[in-house]
Amino acid sequence: MSEHRTPRNEHGIAGPQDQPLGAGSTLSEADELPSDVIDVEARTQWQMFRRKFLRHKLAMGSLVFLVVVVISAFNAETIAPYAYDEVNVIEASSPPKLEGLHLFGTDQLGRDYFSRVLFGTRTSLRVAGVVAVLSTLIGTVLGAVAGFYRGWIDAILMRFTDLVIIIPALAVLIVAASFFGQGQPLRIAVILALLLWTSLARIVRGVFLSLREKEYVQAARASGASDLRIMFRHMLPNTIGPIVVNMTLVLAAAIIIEATLSFLGIGVNPPTPALGVLINDGRSSMQTLWWLTIMPGLALVAIALAINFVGDGLRDALDPTQQEH
Amino acid sequence: MLTYALRRLLISIPIILLATFLIFMAVSVSGDPLADLRQLPNITQEQIDNVREARGLNDPLPVQYLRWLEQIPQGGFGEYLISPRPIWPDLRRVLGNTLQLVIAAEVLAFILAVALGALSAKRQYSVFDYTTTTLSFFGYSMPSFLFALFLQVIVVQIFVRTGVRIFPIGNLSSANPGTGIAFVLDRMWHLALPIASLAIFSVASYSRYMRASMLEVIHSDYVRTARAKGLPERTITIRHSMRNALIPTVTVAALSFGTLLAGAIVIETVFGLDGMGRYFFQQIGRRDPYPIIGWLTIVGVIIVVFNLIADILYGYLDPRIRYE
Secondary structure (H helix, E strand, C coil), X not given: CHHHHCCXXXXXXXXXXXXXXXXXXXXXXXXHCCCCCCCCCCCCHHHHHHHHHHHCHHHHHHHHHHHHHHHHHHCHHHHCCCXXXXXXXXXXXXXXXXXXXXXXXXXXXXXXXXXXXXHHHXXXXXXXXXXXXXXXXXXXXXXXXXXXXXXXXXXXXXXXXXXXHHXXXXXXXXXXXXXXXXXXXXXXXXXXXXXXXXXXXHHHHHHHHHHCCXXXXXXXXXXXXXXXXXXXXXXXXXXXXXXXXXXXXXXXXXXXXXXXXXXXXXXXXXXXXXXXHHHHHHHCCCCCCCHHHHHHHHHHHHXXXXXXXXXXXXXXXXXXXXXCC | CHHHHHHHHHHHHHHHHHHHHHHHHHHHHHCCCCHHHHHCCCCCHHHHHHHHHHCCCCCCHHHHHHHHHHHHXXXXXXXXXXXXXXXXHHHHHHHHHHHHHHHHHHHHHHHXXXXXXXXXXXXXXXXXXXXXXXXXXXXXXXXXXXXXXXXXXXXXXXHHHHCCCCCCCCXXXXXXXXXXXXXXXXXXXXXXXXHHHHHHHHHHHHHHHHHHHHHHHHCCHHHHHHHHCCCCHHHHHHHHHHHHHHHXXXXXXXXXXXXXXXXXXHHHHHHCCCCHHHHHHHHHXXXXXHHXXXXXXXXXXXXXXXXXXXXHXXXXXXXXXXXX
16 A cells, blocks of 8 residues: 555655666666767766756756855854854844844844854754764665665564654654753754654665666676675665755755754754754844844755755756756 | 554554653653652652652653553543643643644645645646745745744734734634634634644645646546547546546645644744643653653554545545555
8 A cells, every 4th residue: 555655746845756866777878879870979877967957057056055155154253254152232233234244133232143143054054964964874774775685674664664654753853852962963963863864764775676686786696796795886876866865855854953943942052053043042032123033044944945956956967757958 | 444444553553652662761761750849949858759659750661651551541641740630631622722723724735735736737837837836945945933933023023013913923812712703713813823834834745746646637648538528628627637636635635644743843832822732842841751652642643543544535536546
């Protein structure tokens, strides 16, 4: 039954795709065909991917935006006009204005919110980055092992998936974050990663299940390659498409969840600036200083949106069924 | 069909038990549930020891869990650790309030998503289609608490500037909600913003599914046949295309009910509503495992039931599906 439950969505955004996106046959075909026989320039898979992605304007724009945000956030000390805790009573409670570079306004203590948002973005990006890398590692390894060996690892993974369906992940996260998070960004990141790897594991498992029957895998085995070599040298490169796309999804989800937890007061602790913390700070004064909620909020949405657009562009570019027009 | 449903329910029982056990252990090992009690000014160590003994806190944790399990069949989720009040009346109250919120959000999201998804599929690549697609990206990228806060800011700013109170930004009812129709209207007025905040993500996600399945359907042979035999376009869209396109959307909506329940945790906290979510969050702060695992059991059962409803609906809407 379960295979009927998730409908295929050709343009869906969130639905994880079970098909290998960059499945590997194109590479060898392109290599074998001499370019003068057919009047088409032979392109490697990477070239095709790059061409398609570069043409996706929204994704490219988002990528540029993200690069700018990441560079500025990680150089916040030099780029931010003020320190994030710099108090200036004269400039207190100012709405956003160009004068004095208070682009996002200031709070009751005169702290510059553009600078605070920049430092907060750095914390949020760090957490999300750790989550994305860690959960991708866990999900890839477990999914690969489950798909390759089947057996009890596979059974446990699938039962675990059942568990995740029945308990709302947010509830588990709140329990874990409030008891084991202690407000430290790294701990929060690890907790998030430990809960966000499951969808990728299922995707990688699905791809490995189909790939392990392929001829080239049998060929590798016949020539005496070890299991590890077959899995990570031969099969993994053909799974890279879905893994990368899923990584963008996890990245966006991690930023949103971390902000939600911090907003609820169980994520990153207040002295450390994080976007959720800033949004929560601004909440108490929304009658007068509305920008304290809106500005960090808009920054959060802009980053999550850009990541999702990049993910969408990657998905389109890696999808072999989508033709270039 | 009936045996299938029963089997599914039976399979889910151990999963719910495992979940409650894990959460019980996590909450129990992570802190002192009597911390609030120790704060009281006139309390002696002896009294605390007495409470520990009386509430069975000196027993091994699995024994404590089994004791909780034993009393479930007698109806009830036990008592709070510190004050010996039963948990179930509180849970029942907040469950009622949350279901109003979540069901309203689900219905609203479903109707909107079906309309938007079907329309953008009918007008594929039109301005409307691109607009809804972009908006759905916003829906995915906007955490629900943030959308709720933005709505609050807008409403508050309108109030500050014009003195008009469009919607309340907290509470379930007015001080004097009245009775009958007046009460219902008052409740709807209070829940308008929470429902909108909770629905936004679901609208974005369901409408994508609706658009995709509608696209598949309107390019199928039988729709072309319907058009060829001269049926009016309205009939083709509503009776022939949308009916079939609805099947996956209905399933996704039923399966996502748990996500909505979880989303209520945040939304109810933002709006200060006396519901399941805020209750859960309050109890987490008190480190009392019993209300938390009681909460988890109820939510688990609701999600299992909705998953089952999704399966049954799917079989009903698509007669090709057979369950054995």
